[in-house]
Amino acid sequence: MVKQAPYGAWESPITVDMVAASDGRPGFLGVIGGELWWTEPRPSEGGRRALIRRREDGTTESVLPAPWNVRSRVHEYGGHPWAGAIGGHGPLVVFTHFADQRLYAFEPDSGRDPRPLTPVGTVPSGMRWCEPLIMEEFGEVWAVLEEFTGEGPTDVRRLLAAVPLDGSASEDRSEIRELTDDSYRFLTGPKVSHSGTALAWIAWNHPHMPWDETELRYAEIGGEGDLGGHSTVAGSGGESIAQVEWTRDDTLIFAGDRTGWWNLHWVDPYSADSGTIHSAEAEFAGPMWTLGMPWFQILASGDIATVHGAGESRLGVFDAWERKVDPVEGPWTDWAAGICAVGDKVYGLAASPSTGYEVVEVDTVKGTAKVIAAAHEDHVDPGYYPVPEHRTFEGPDGREIHAHVYAPRNPDHEGPQGEKPPYVVWVHGGPTSHVRAVLDMELAYFTSRGIGVVEVNYGGSTGYGREYRERLRERWGEVDVEDCAAVARALAAEGTADPARLAIRGGSAGGWTAAASLTSSAAQGVYACAVVKYPILDLSGWTGNDTHDFESQYVYSLVGPPEVLEERSVERSPVHHAENIEVPFILLQGLEDEICPPTQAEKLLARVAGQDVPHAYRTYEGEQHGFRQDSTIIDAVLAEHALYAQVFAFAGPEHELELKP
Numbered sequence: 001m002v003k004q005a006p007y008g009a010w011e012s013p014i015t016v017d018m019v020a021a022s023d024g025r026p027g028f029l030g031v032i033g034g035e036l037w038w039t040e041p042r043p044s045e046g047g048r049r050a051l052i053r054r055r056e057d058g059t060t061e062s063v064l065p066a067p068w069n070v071r072s073r074v075h076e077y078g079g080h081p082w083a084g085a086i087g088g089h090g091p092l093v094v095f096t097h098f099a100d101q102r103l104y105a106f107e108p109d110s111g112r113d114p115r116p117l118t119p120v121g122t123v124p125s126g127m128r129w130c131e132p133l134i135m136e137e138f139g140e141v142w143a144v145l146e147e148f149t150g151e152g153p154t155d156v157r158r159l160l161a162a163v164p165l166d167g168s169a170s171e172d173r174s175e176i177r178e179l180t181d182d183s184y185r186f187l188t189g190p191k192v193s194h195s196g197t198a199l200a201w202i203a204w205n206h207p208h209m210p211w212d213e214t215e216l217r218y219a220e221i222g223g224e225g226d227l228g229g230h231s232t233v234a235g236s237g238g239e240s241i242a243q244v245e246w247t248r249d250d251t252l253i254f255a256g257d258r259t260g261w262w263n264l265h266w267v268d269p270y271s272a273d274s275g276t277i278h279s280a281e282a283e284f285a286g287p288m289w290t291l292g293m294p295w296f297q298i299l300a301s302g303d304i305a306t307v308h309g310a311g312e313s314r315l316g317v318f319d320a321w322e323r324k325v326d327p328v329e330g331p332w333t334d335w336a337a338g339i340c341a342v343g344d345k346v347y348g349l350a351a352s353p354s355t356g357y358e359v360v361e362v363d364t365v366k367g368t369a370k371v372i373a374a375a376h377e378d379h380v381d382p383g384y385y386p387v388p389e390h391r392t393f394e395g396p397d398g399r400e401i402h403a404h405v406y407a408p409r410n411p412d413h414e415g416p417q418g419e420k421p422p423y424v425v426w427v428h429g430g431p432t433s434h435v436r437a438v439l440d441m442e443l444a445y446f447t448s449r450g451i452g453v454v455e456v457n458y459g460g461s462t463g464y465g466r467e468y469r470e471r472l473r474e475r476w477g478e479v480d481v482e483d484c485a486a487v488a489r490a491l492a493a494e495g496t497a498d499p500a501r502l503a504i505r506g507g508s509a510g511g512w513t514a515a516a517s518l519t520s521s522a523a524q525g526v527y528a529c530a531v532v533k534y535p536i537l538d539l540s541g542w543t544g545n546d547t548h549d550f551e552s553q554y555v556y557s558l559v560g561p562p563e564v565l566e567e568r569s570v571e572r573s574p575v576h577h578a579e580n581i582e583v584p585f586i587l588l589q590g591l592e593d594e595i596c597p598p599t600q601a602e603k604l605l606a607r608v609a610g611q612d613v614p615h616a617y618r619t620y621e622g623e624q625h626g627f628r629q630d631s632t633i634i635d636a637v638l639a640e641h642a643l644y645a646q647v648f649a650f651a652g653p654e655h656e657l658e659l660k661p
Contacts, residue, residue, distance in 0.1 A: 002411070002412060002413065002414050003412060003413050003414075004413070004414055004415070004416055004417075005413050005414075005415070005416075005450070006415070006416060006419070006450070006650045006651075007408060007415045007419060007420075007421040007422060007450035007451065007498075007650070008421075008422055008449060008450045008451050008644060008645065008648055008650035008651075008652075009449070009450065009645075009650040009651045009652075010408070010410045010412070010413040010448065010449045010450040011412065011413070011449075012384060012410060012445070012448035012449050013380045013381075013384065013448075014380055014384055014441065014444050014445050014448050015445075016445065016633075016634045016637050016638055017630075017634065018379060018380075018441055018445075019441045019442045019445050019633060019634070019637055020043050020044075020630035020633040020634050020637075021043065021044070021630070022356060022441040022442075023041060023043050023442075023627075023628070023630075023633050024040075024041030024043070024628070025041070025336070025349060025351075025356065025357040025374075026038045026039065026040050026052070026349060026357060026359055026373070026374050027039055027040075027049075027293075027336075027338055027349070028080050028081060028082065028292070028293075028338065029338055029339070029340045029347050029348070029349070029359070030080075030082070030083070030084060030340055031084075031340060031342050031347070032084035032085065032086065032091045032092075032093070033086050033091065034056050035053060035054055035055055035056060035091065036054040036347055036359070036372070036373070037051065037052065037053050037054070037082070037084060037091075037093075038051075038052050038359065038373075039051055039052065039070050039071070039081070039082070040052050040062075040374070041628065042066070043628060043629060043630035043633060044630050045066045045067075046066070046067065046069075046622070046628075046629060047622075047623075047627075047628025047629040047630075048066060048067065048068070048069035048071070048098070049069055049070050049071045049081075049098075050062040050064065050068075050070070051063050051064050051068075051070045051082065051093070051095065052373075053091075053108070054359075054372065054373055058372070060373055063093075063106075063108045064106070064108075064114070067099070068097060068114070069097060069098035069099060070082055070095045070096065070097070070098075071096065071098040072096040072098075072101070072128060072129060072130040072291075073098065073101055073125060073128050073146075074128045074129070074130035074144055074146045074158075074291060075130075075146070075186070075290075075291070075548070075549075075550040076548045076550060076594055076595050076624075076625065077289050077290050077550070077625075078130065078290055078291075079130040079131055079144075079189075079290045079291025079292045079293070080130065080131045080132075080189070080290075080291060080292025080293070081095055081096040081129075081130065081132075082094065082095035082096070082132065083095075083132040083133055083134050083141065083143075084134070085134040085136060087107055088107075089107045089109050089110035090107060090108070090109035090110070091107065091108060091109065092105065092106075092107050092134070093105070093106045093107075093108070094106075094117065094132050094134060094141050094165075095114075095132075096128070096129050096130065096132075097114075099125075100120060100125060101121070101125040101126075101127060101128040101129065102116050102117070102118045102119070102120065102127070102129075102170075103116070103117040103118045103129045103132065103141060103143070103163060104116055104117060105117055105165060105167070115167055115170070116167065116170040117141065117163050117164070117165065117167055117169060117170055118163055118169055118170060118176070119169065119170060119171055119172065119173050121147065121148060122148070122149075123148050123150070123151060126147065126148035127145065127146075127147050127148075127173075128145070128146040128147075129143045129144065129145060129146075129163075130143060130144045130146070130189065130291050130292065131143055131144050131188065131189020131190070131291050131292040132189070133189060133190050133192065134165070135162070135192075135225065137196070137225075138162065138224075138225040139164060139165050139166065140162040140163060140164055140165060140177070140225065141162070141163045141165060142160060142161070142162050142163075142179065142189075142190045143160070143161065143163065143189060143190075144158065144159075144160060144161075144187060144188065144189050144291065145158065145159055145160070145161040145176070145178075146158050147159075152545040153545055153547065153548045153549055153552070153594065154544060154545055154549045154552055156549050157182040158182060158184070158185065158186060158187055159178055159179070159180045159181060159182045159187070160178075160179040160180045160187065160189075160190055160199075160201065161176050161177060161178050161179060162176065162177040162178075162179055162225060163175075163176055177225070179199075179225075179226075179227050180219075180227065180230070184203035184204065184205055184215075184217075185204070185205045185206050185549075186203065186204050186205070186210070186550070187201055187202065187203040187204075187217075188201050188202040188203075188288070188291050188292070189201065189291060189292055191244055191245065191246060192221070192246070193246045193250045194246055194247075194248050194250065195250055196221065197220060197221055197250075198218060198219065198220055198221060198246075198250065198269065199218070199219050199220075199221055199227060200216065200217065200218050200244050200246065200252055200269070201217050201244070202214050202215065202216055202217065202235075202241055202242075202243075202244060202288075203215050203217050206552070206553045207553040207556045207557065208557075209287075209432065209551075209554055209557065210240060210242065210287065210288040211240050211242075211287045211288065211432050211462070211469065212238075212240060212557060213235070213236060213237070213238055213239060213240060214235050214236075214239075214240055214241045214242075215232045215234075215235040215236045215241070216232065216233050216234040216235045216241050216244055216252065216254055216267070217230065217231070217232055217233070218230070218231055218232075218233045218252070218269040219231075231269075233252065233267050233269045233272060233274075234252075234254060234256065234265070234267045234274060235256065239256050239257060239258045240256065240257045240262070240466075241254050241255065241256040242255045242256070242257075242262055242285035242286065242287075242288050242295070243255045243285050243294055243295055243296065245294070245296070245297065245298050246298075247266075247298055247302070248298075248302075250269075250270075251266055251267070251268055252266065252267050252268075252269055253265070253266050253277065253296075253298060253304070254266070254267065255284050255285035255295060255296065257466050259276070259279050260281075260465050260466045260467060261279075261280065261281055261282060261283055261284075261465045261466065262283045262284050262285035262286065262295075263276065263277075263278060263279050263280060263282075263284055264276070264277040264278045264284050264296065264304065264306070264318070265277055277304075277318070278318055278323070278325065280308075280325075281310060281465065282308050282309055282310045283308060283309065283310065283313075283462070283463055283464075283465070284296060284306050284307075284308045285337075286313075286337055286462055286463070287430070287432045287433060287462050289430075289433065293337040293338045294337065294338065294339055294340070295307045295308070295337050295339070296308075296339075297339055297340060297341035297346065298341070299317070299341055299343070299344045299346070299364060300343045300344050301320075301344055301364070301365075302320045303317050303318060303319055303320050303344075303364065304317070304318040304320070305317050305318075305339060305341055305346040305362070305364065306318055306325065307335045307336070307337055307339060307348070308325065309463070310463065310464060310465070311390070311402060311434075311457070311463050311464060312333060312334055312436070312437065312463075313334055313335050313336070313337075313436070313463070314327055314328070314333075314334075314335060315327075315328040315332075315335040315339070315346070315348060315350070315362065316328060317364050328346075328362055328364075328369055329367075329369070330350065330360070330369045331352055331355070332350035332351060332352050332355070332358075332360070333351070333352045333353065333437065333438070334350065334351050334352065334436045334437070334438050335348055335349065335350045336348065336349040336350070336351075336357060344363070344364045344365045345361060345362065345363055345364070346361070346362040346364060347359065347360070347361055347362075347372075348360055348362070351436075351438035351439060352438060352439065353385065353386070353387060353388050353437060353438060353439055354382050354385055354439055355376035355438075355439055356374075356376050356438070356439050356441075357374070357438070358371045358373070358374050358375055358376055359371065359372055359373035359374045360372065376439075381411065383409070383410075383411040384409065384410060384411065384444060384448040385409070385439060385444050385448075386406035386407070386409050386443060386444055386447040386448075386453070387406070387407075387409065388404040388405065388406055388437040389404070389405040389406075389407070390402075390403075390404060390437065391403050391404075391405055393486060393487045393490050394486070394490075395459070395482060395483050395486040396482050396486065399459065399471070399483075401456065401457075401458060401459070401483045401486060401487055402456075402457040402461070402464065403454050403455060403456045403457060403487050404435065404437045404454070404455045404457075405452075405453075405454045405491070405496070406443060406447050406452060406453045406454070406455075407421070407447070407452050407496070408421050408447050408448075408449075408450040408451060408452050409447050409448065410447075410448045410449070410450065413450065415450060419498070420495065420496070420497060420498035420499075420501075421450055421451065421452045421497065421498060421501075422450075422451050422452065422497070422498055422501035422502070422503065422644065422648045423451070423452040423453065423454060423488070423491055423496070423497035423498070423501070423502055423503075424446065424451060424452070424453050424454075424502075424503040424504065424505055424531075424644070425454055425456060425484050425487065425488050425502070425503070425504040425505070425527075426443070426453055426454065426455045426456070426505060426506065426510075427456060427458070427480070427484055427504065427505070427506030427509075427510035427511075427513045427514055428455065428456075428457070428461070428506070428509075428510050429506070429507055429508035429509045429510045429511075430460075430461070430462075430508075430509045430510075431458075431460050431461070431472060431476060431480060431509040431510075431512075431513070431558070432460065432461075432462060432469065432472075433461065433462055433509075434457045434461040434462045434463040435455040435456075435457060435461075437455075442637060443455075445637060445641075446641070449641075450650075451644060452491075452496070452497060454487055454488070454491060456483060456484050456487050458472075458479065458480045458483035458484055458513075459471030459472055459479040459480070459483050460472025460473075460476070460479060460480060472558060473557055473558070474557070474558070474559060474560045476512075476539075476555075476558035476559055476572075477512070477513075477516050477520070477539070477559070477572035477573070478520075478522065478572070480513045480516075481513060481516050481517050481520045481522050481523050482522045482523075484504060484513060484517060484523070485517065485522055485523035485526050488502050488504070488526050488527070489526060500528065501528055501647075501648045502526060502527050502528060503527055503528060503529045503530060503531070503643075503644060503647070504517050504518075504526075504527045504530050504531075505530065505531035505532070505533070505640065506531075506532070506533065506535075507533035507534050507535070507588075507626065508533070508534055508535065508536070508595070508596060508625065508626070509536065510533075511532045511533050511534060511535025511536065511537075511596070512535050512536040512537065512574075514530045514531065514532045514535070515530065515532045515535055515537055515574040515585075515604065516572065516573075516574050517530065518530055518574065518580065518581045518582075518583060518585065519574045519577035519578065519580040519581060520572070520577075520580075524580070527583060528583055528584075528647050528648070529583050529584045529585060529643055529644070529647040530583065530584075530585040530586075531585070531586055531588070531640045531643060532585055532586070532587050532588070532601075533587075533588040533589075533627075533636070534588065534589055534590055534593050534595075534596045534601075534625055534626070535587070535596055535600060535601065536596050536600055537573060537574045537575050537600045537601065537603060537604045538569065538573045538574075538575045538576075538600060538603050539555050539559050539565065539568070539569035539572065539573050540565060540566050540569035540570075540573070541599070541600065541603070542555055542596075542600070543555055543565070546597075546599075547594075547595060547596070547597070548594050548595050551595065559572070574604055575603045575604050575607055578604060578607035578608045578611065579607075579611065581608060581611070581613050582613065583613070583647075584613070584614040584615060584643065584646070584647055584659050585613075585615050585643075586615065586616045586617070586618065586639055586640070586643050586657070586659075587601045587604070587605070587615070587616070587617045587618070588618050588620075588627075588636050588639065589601045589617070589618070589619050589620070590619075590620050590622075590623030590624055590625065590626075590627065590632075591619050591620060591621055591622075591623065592621075592622060592623060592624045593623070593624055593625045594624065594625070595624075595625040596625060598619065601617065605617055610661075611661070612661040613661060614659035614660065614661055615659060615660065615661075616639070616643075616657055616658060616659050616660065618635065618636070618639055620632045620635075620636075635655075638653050638655035638657075639655065639657050641653050641655070642655045642656075642657035643657060643659075646659065
């Protein structure tokens with residue numbers, strides 16, 4: 001029998017322990033011999049990432065016990081942290097260990113422990129590696145090297161380097177061969193041609209981010225593994241190239257946005273001839289926040305498996321003869337970047353509004369798709385899961401705003417007659433990113449208790465072409481705030497949400513928007529409270545050595561060049577308008593965050609001191625940017641729930657949250 005109860009106070013079987021256990025997803029798939037390998041999160045083991053092996057008989061195992069943590073810190077966001085080949089004792093794996101960022105070699109069938117291949121940096125974790133590639137013909141591993149030359153986060157150089165597999169460089173930096181110089185500030189991992197005679201990679205420099213402008217670089221591989229004939233064969237001039245792969249005839253296929261969308265193109269690096277493979281108003285790539293996450297793979301047939309779409313990302317196969325994309329059928333509505341291919345089989349991560357990300361195998365010849373690992377399990381009745389409604393709202397000047405609306409859903413409860421539910425605007429990070437309409441147990445935790453959620457892909461989000469992405473250029477703190485407020489107001493005006501019980505929450509760049517929404521006149525009076533997680537709060541304090549190198553000049557495109565940055569920072573930053581905050585808020589911060597350090601949150605706390613605004617500040621030891629430990633995730637969710645209960649006046653969790661003025 002359905003019970004009537006106040007929105008927010010519904011009883012739900014979705015617990016915070018379920019939320020913590022479901023945090024994160026598999027990633028960084030690859031194949032060694034006939035086996036599929038990947039990494040998986042372990043929130044209950046300190047948030048480490050385990051390396052998983054799927055044997056040919058279908059059984060899976062974690063091959064490295066805690067505390068081994070297969071995770072790279074290059075750019076702080078990391079990237080593909082391992083590579084594999086068949087060695088003398090079965091699989092040979094080379095991986096980056098998070099704690100010291102050294103490369104290690106490991107043969108799981110040999111009975112021996114991992115052995116280091118690279119030395120410790122001159123500063124802690126000061127030599128970082130990403131996208132390793134085992135080059136057996138040279139007895140080396142080639143990878144991106146990020147080497148810190150001083151104590152500051154921008155005292156760094158990056159290049160492609162070769163590391164001996166025999167371990168001779170484990171104590172001796174001079175044994176590492178530098179394949180490129182450090183004339184480019186950023187670069188991706190090496191891609192070797194099928195003939196073994198050429199190398200390709202992507203590079204870019206400050207002040208560009210990889211979605212602004214990059215270059216496709218090419219070099220010839222000499223007989224001793226040296227590189228020559230370096231040149232740029234595509235990109236620059238305002239084009240973002242997000243991925244490159246080699247065909248069997250040594251042509252380069254790349255995803256570039258010269259058409260206004262990340263579409264597929266080709267270039268012959270020897271003749272410089274080039275052309276478009278497939279042009280469509282759809283993205284065939286995305287923002288390169290992490291390295292080594294491919295959106296497309298070339299199959300043995302010559303066809304191209306591709307994760308693509310506008311708003312949502314589906315898997316399809318571009319038929320090289322018919323010149324069209326055939327969709328892969330299945331129950332999944334979203335495919336993540338990071339697919340890999342062996343022959344004509346594709347492996348990837350797929351999810352839907354009722355399932356989390358699963359490891360899926362697609363046989364493109366037979367036209368079949370099946371889950372082979374990390375299969376979703378329902379620990380509660382799916383009737384408690386929220387159902388997304390994809391909507392387009394109208395923003396200022398009539399611009400479109402894309403969003404996913406999740407109404408409260410619980411088969412056992414309904415709200416009182418005439419009562420409208422509270423709604424929370426969830427703001428994604430980035431900001432050059434987007435949110436996907438797939439099962440999120442944290443979101444389900446709230447909607448199953450009677451709290452609605454709307455996820456906003458505000459102007460500046462990816463997935464809708466470059467023009468939509470560029471809406472935020474020099475207008476961060478304006479367009480994002482306006483778009484979120486427009487969606488919130490629309491939900492209230494149409495009677496979907498209670499206008500007196502609207503909240504906003506976000507982390508990282510989403511934390512910036514959440515906080516700015518409390519201080520900006522564009523959203524004044526819209527929200528009754530806010531949850532701000534590991535945020536940016538002072539724009540002028542988020543450049544140079546005040547953040548990490550990768551994003552140290554990001555604000556120049558988001559806010560404006562150095563000559564106007566200070567003025568606009570004062571105009572838009574929450575720390576400069578703390579007197580405008582009139583509603584309760586909580587700040588949640590990891591103490592080891594190098595991207596948005598605690599000093600950002602502390603500046604705002606100093607400004608609101610004595611203003612009689614109820615707030616709380618919770619910090620978490622051992623957490624970096626984003627929360628990975630189960631204890632942190634549980635506390636953060638309960639603190640958020642407790643805030644809503646206090647502000648919206650319903651029965652909340654038995655969790656201590658003292659809001660102090």
